[in-house]
Amino acid sequence: MIIRQIHVTPVAFRDPPLLNAAGVHEPWALRTIVEVVTDEGLTGLGETYGDLDHLGKVRECAQALIGLDIHALNTMYARIAAIVGERVTDLHGLTGVATKEKSVDRVFSPFEVACLDIRGKAAGVPVSDLLGGKVRDAVPYSAYLFYKWAGHPDQEPDRFGAALDEAGIVAQTALLIKEYGFTSIKLKGGVFPPDQEIAAIRALHEAFPDMPLRLDPNAAWSVETSIRVGRELDGTLQYLEDPTAGIAGMAEVAAAVPMPLATNMCVVTPEHLPPAIASRAIGVLLLDHHYWGGLVRSSHIAAMCDTFGLALSMHSNSHLGISLAAMTHLAAATPNLTFACDTHTPWQDGQDVVLPGALRFTDGAVPVPTTSGLGVELDRDALAVMNEQYEKCGIVARDDTSYMQRFAPTFSARRPRW
Numbered sequence: 001m002i003i004r005q006i007h008v009t010p011v012a013f014r015d016p017p018l019l020n021a022a023g024v025h026e027p028w029a030l031r032t033i034v035e036v037v038t039d040e041g042l043t044g045l046g047e048t049y050g051d052l053d054h055l056g057k058v059r060e061c062a063q064a065l066i067g068l069d070i071h072a073l074n075t076m077y078a079r080i081a082a083i084v085g086e087r088v089t090d091l092h093g094l095t096g097v098a099t100k101e102k103s104v105d106r107v108f109s110p111f112e113v114a115c116l117d118i119r120g121k122a123a124g125v126p127v128s129d130l131l132g133g134k135v136r137d138a139v140p141y142s143a144y145l146f147y148k149w150a151g152h153p154d155q156e157p158d159r160f161g162a163a164l165d166e167a168g169i170v171a172q173t174a175l176l177i178k179e180y181g182f183t184s185i186k187l188k189g190g191v192f193p194p195d196q197e198i199a200a201i202r203a204l205h206e207a208f209p210d211m212p213l214r215l216d217p218n219a220a221w222s223v224e225t226s227i228r229v230g231r232e233l234d235g236t237l238q239y240l241e242d243p244t245a246g247i248a249g250m251a252e253v254a255a256a257v258p259m260p261l262a263t264n265m266c267v268v269t270p271e272h273l274p275p276a277i278a279s280r281a282i283g284v285l286l287l288d289h290h291y292w293g294g295l296v297r298s299s300h301i302a303a304m305c306d307t308f309g310l311a312l313s314m315h316s317n318s319h320l321g322i323s324l325a326a327m328t329h330l331a332a333a334t335p336n337l338t339f340a341c342d343t344h345t346p347w348q349d350g351q352d353v354v355l356p357g358a359l360r361f362t363d364g365a366v367p368v369p370t371t372s373g374l375g376v377e378l379d380r381d382a383l384a385v386m387n388e389q390y391e392k393c394g395i396v397a398r399d400d401t402s403y404m405q406r407f408a409p410t411f412s413a414r415r416p417r418w
């Protein structure tokens with residue numbers, strides 16, 4: 001099965017003004033859709049970030065993979081590593097530091113996912129079977145709450161409305177649970193002073209007493225603040241995610257707070273695992289196949305977490321249905337997935353590049369597709385529309401901070417902030 005063509009298409013879709021420690025989401029979120037086509041006419045799909053530097057590397061690497069067998073993933077990885085060269089950084093910094101290896105893993109990921117999609121189609125089995133077989137029929141996701149403005153400043157309010165205090169956050173949760181049936185909740189913090197976010201967690205605990213809760217301020221707090229908040233939230237959180245920056249800081253906090261710490265910021269590439277495990281900095285790793293080198297490499301990391309007693313959940317960024325399908329297959333075939341995964345799906349609000357029907361939420365979980373490959377099919381009309389949106393939207397890299405500073409010129413994304 002020889003790769004004959006690879007199509008790389010950047011897309012943009014509408015994104016609400018979601019607040020985080022880096023600033024606020026711009027009106028358009030970017031992704032890149034990768035289609036790998038074989039000599040036998042099979043097509044596989046992958047999805048990755050849309051930032052221009054990354055897109056450039058994906059395009060360059062696509063050229064270098066023509067003629068390769070889709071099973072030759074080690075050769076594919078080596079070719080990509082030779083091209084990526086330097087590390088590619090994000091402007092928002094919400095997924096930790098960039099390293100050379102992480103940059104290679106990020107570029108490799110959509111090609112690997114597309115090759116697994118093809119292998120599944122050729123063998124007539126779902127991708128979860130290629131990852132060891134599913135151990136659950138549906139993958140639970142959490143309600144991912146964000147403080148948000150009612151709408152983008154120059155636009156009409158969106159249907160989610162404002163969420164700038166406890167009442168707004170509780171109302172947002174009720175809406176997401178009503179529409180998706182979620183059974184656990186994550187609040188994106190690092191937006192308001194910690195006492196306000198403590199109040200929001202308490203309000204959620206009171207309104208939804210049976211729901212596991214998590215809070216993620218994306219390292220907006222100092223070690224001291226993290227310890228104070230962690231202690232004040234004793235008994236309310238399933239885990240506290242990235243309260244502070246770096247493995248050393250997280251280890252100090254972990255030793256002093258009652259709940260486990262989770263991360264998608266201080267452990268983001270294999271070389272971070274040994275020091276984090278040795279210093280007991282984290283109890284939960286949030287896997288993300290988009291920067292852990294695709295699905296098979298993520299499975300290996302999951303096995304390592306099992307060996308070293310780390311619990312597992314999954315991180316997400318704004319994404320479309322190809323990513324949701326890939327995450328669902330990986331989570332389905334990961335026996336030690338401990339907690340419901342994150343997803344931004346509700347915020348994409350029905351926009352997608354895949355045809356409807358393959359993925360749905362039932363009681364907060366996505367039933368694992370049982371058809372061959374990823375189980376999703378590209379909607380070519382939607383792809384064309386979203387590519388046109390990309391061309392017109394004027395955004396080439398996610399920059400939550402500059403967008404926030406247009407409306408709040410003194411805003412600083414400096415961390416720790418509190």
Ligand SMILES: O=C([O-])C(=O)C[C@H](O)[C@@H](O)C(=O)[O-]
Binds near residue numbers: 218264
């Ligand atoms: O868990 C996380 O850190 C994230 O989900 C990172 C994302 O970029 C999130 O902060 C967002 O969408 O603003």
Ligand SMILES: [Mg+2]
Binds near residue numbers: 216218241242264
């Ligand atoms: Mg996080």
